[in-house]
Amino acid sequence: NIAILLPLRAKYLCTRGHAHIVIAIIWVLSFAMASPVLIGQKHKEVGEIRKAFWCVREWHEEEVGLAFDIYMLVLLFLLPVSIMAAAYTGIARALWRGSALRRSMAVPS
DSSP, rough: OOHHHHHHHHHHSSSSSHHHHHHHHHHHHHHHHHHHHHHHEEEEEEEEESOOEEEEEOOSSSSHHHHHHHHIIIIIIIHHHHHHHHHHHHHHHHHHHHHHHHHSOOOOO
């Protein structure tokens, strides 16, 4: 939002140090949010002639698997999509208001 709406201020707010901090936070959060996969993942031996392994999700209870699927849907899909939609809506509104203000200040020809 800042870089689009306030490009001159963004130069001072969007620094390399801030970018490194944000990237580190994203990596830590991504690892933490993906960690439930490590708990439910099992190796299953398949094949009669040639042995191989499949990685499958196996939960002790069906409710745990359902909760995991809902978690993945909400936290890793719906929440980011909602945040992006809100951000783009805010940008569009601000740009729309700015252009309306400029039109109202223009000298009629």
